[in-house]
Amino acid sequence: MTNKLKTTVGAAALIMAAGTAMACSPDYTGVEITATTQTGPYIASALALAAEGWAEKTCGSVKVVEFPWSELYPKIVTTLVAGDSAFDVIAFAPAWAPDFTPYLTPMPAKYQEGEDWMDIAPVYREALMVWNGEVLSQTMDGDVHTYTYRIDLFEDEANKAAFKEKYGHDLAVPATWDEYLDIAEFFQNDVDGVYGTAEAYRRGGQQFWFLFSHVAAYASHPDLPGAMFFDPETMDAQVNNPAWVRGLEEYIRTSKLAPPSALNFSFGEVNAAFAGGQVAQSIGWGDTGVIAADPKQSTVSGNVGSAVLPSSTEVYNYKTGAWDSFDAPVDTSFMAFGGWQAAVPKSSKNQEAAWDFISYLSSPDVSGVAAVTGGTGVNPYRISHTTNLDRWSELFSDREAKEYLGAQRDAVTADNVALDMRLPGYFSYTEILEIELSRALAGDVSAQEALDIVAEGWNELTETFGRDTQLAAYRASMGLPVQ
Numbered sequence: 001m002t003n004k005l006k007t008t009v010g011a012a013a014l015i016m017a018a019g020t021a022m023a024c025s026p027d028y029t030g031v032e033i034t035a036t037t038q039t040g041p042y043i044a045s046a047l048a049l050a051a052e053g054w055a056e057k058t059c060g061s062v063k064v065v066e067f068p069w070s071e072l073y074p075k076i077v078t079t080l081v082a083g084d085s086a087f088d089v090i091a092f093a094p095a096w097a098p099d100f101t102p103y104l105t106p107m108p109a110k111y112q113e114g115e116d117w118m119d120i121a122p123v124y125r126e127a128l129m130v131w132n133g134e135v136l137s138q139t140m141d142g143d144v145h146t147y148t149y150r151i152d153l154f155e156d157e158a159n160k161a162a163f164k165e166k167y168g169h170d171l172a173v174p175a176t177w178d179e180y181l182d183i184a185e186f187f188q189n190d191v192d193g194v195y196g197t198a199e200a201y202r203r204g205g206q207q208f209w210f211l212f213s214h215v216a217a218y219a220s221h222p223d224l225p226g227a228m229f230f231d232p233e234t235m236d237a238q239v240n241n242p243a244w245v246r247g248l249e250e251y252i253r254t255s256k257l258a259p260p261s262a263l264n265f266s267f268g269e270v271n272a273a274f275a276g277g278q279v280a281q282s283i284g285w286g287d288t289g290v291i292a293a294d295p296k297q298s299t300v301s302g303n304v305g306s307a308v309l310p311s312s313t314e315v316y317n318y319k320t321g322a323w324d325s326f327d328a329p330v331d332t333s334f335m336a337f338g339g340w341q342a343a344v345p346k347s348s349k350n351q352e353a354a355w356d357f358i359s360y361l362s363s364p365d366v367s368g369v370a371a372v373t374g375g376t377g378v379n380p381y382r383i384s385h386t387t388n389l390d391r392w393s394e395l396f397s398d399r400e401a402k403e404y405l406g407a408q409r410d411a412v413t414a415d416n417v418a419l420d421m422r423l424p425g426y427f428s429y430t431e432i433l434e435i436e437l438s439r440a441l442a443g444d445v446s447a448q449e450a451l452d453i454v455a456e457g458w459n460e461l462t463e464t465f466g467r468d469t470q471l472a473a474y475r476a477s478m479g480l481p482v483q
Contacts, residue, residue: 028060042377142381196257205266215247226478
């Protein structure tokens with residue numbers, strides 16, 4: 001080899017090395033991390049999209065392993081308990097947090113500062129990502145129930161006049177659940193070609209989260225945090241108190257103000273009913289607005305209004321056993337499901353790279369693109385997700401975008417945000433509830449009878465799992481101090 005050739009080769013190597021150094025930031029060349037979640041497209045596709053970008057940025061690679069929903073929990077918990085290093089990143093349901101947190105590594109401090117950190121909505125950053133004072137996961141999807149309605153039907157002059165004459169108040173976005181029921185009844189009975197509302201009522205089809213949204217307005221007292229599901233001092237079930245009975249009675253009534261097949265509705269059917277123009281309004285996750293605004297999937301695009309959930313001027317006080325009245329509806333929202341979380345097991349051999357990938361996945365730009373990409377299942381969880389109107393302009397009209405993003409923002413920043421239950425044995429508790437919900441919806445038992453059975457079952461489960469253990473987990477999940 002001549003000196004000239006040596007020089008040329010050496011220079012080329014330096015250029016390649018410099019290029020590699022510039023391209024790989026940080027440099028994870030040769031590092032492969034494995035991430036797991038449910039079978040896609042929802043959530044799994046968000047991981048896959050981020051994996052492509054992270055690979056280009058860091059020269060590492062991400063292998064996304066998917067399992068059916070029914071298999072995901074046992075697959076993850078088995079590896080965690082065994083100390084298996086099969087997964088570097090787990091994307092999981094918040095309800096599983098109590099079972100997973102002993103096996104997770106805390107988020108490095110460098111990711112808990114700066115503008116990107118403060119951009120995460122407080123309910124996620126300060127509650128759902130935290131367990132006993134430690135940040136153990138990163139929200140990668142926002143899940144809060146909101147309200148969706150047909151702008152064209154609400155602004156029709158004939159509808160407005162007929163509604164005002166019948167109910168004595170304007171046809172408008174409902175501030176209370178009573179107004180929501182008035183609207184459902186009006187469209188069901190007085191307007192041809194449209195039904196009153198759509199919610200999920202099918203056992204195994206997310207039904208209990210829809211009940212919880214009704215109940216939150218009545219059971220989540222602003223002065224008694226964490227008392228919606230259980231007494232946070234004793235762990236006695238609260239599921240059969242007057243607030244729950246009122247919420248269930250409302251929920252049953254909405255099922256009769258919906259399309260004839262509504263008892264078979266899961267959330268997918270709710271979205272289809274609204275996007276197909278069958279109903280005047282609905283409640284559910286942010287997917288409804290996104291799907292309904294898309295002319296490729298919807299017959300009502302251009303007329304998709306959004307708002308926060310209705311609330312109540314009366315909230316049950318479990319300590320006094322009486323209803324407390326307020327001058328205006330209490331600003332309450334319900335964090336249904338709570339948004340998928342991403343975390344790093346202690347057993348991972350690539351913890352640094354894994355947290356870097358999670359930081360990239362949840363960064364404002366990457367997560368912002370996922371939030372507007374159909375099929376990812378990612379809903380807004382950052383403040384910037386709800387303020388960047390340009391990002392949503394191809395999907396929504398200006399009015400639709402402002403209402404949709406405003407509803408998402410206001411829901412997660414509500415003064416009285418109600419957190420979903422996160423408890424060991426979560427699905428054992430909800431299975432008992434779903435059995436009785438289905439019986440109540442069918443008219444086989446009254447709301448009170450159904451919930452009395454649920455309360456008895458919940459209390460028995462609590463004893464089986466260990467009352468002290470469950471109480472400690474429940475308080476941690478609600479952000480309450482250890483007793």
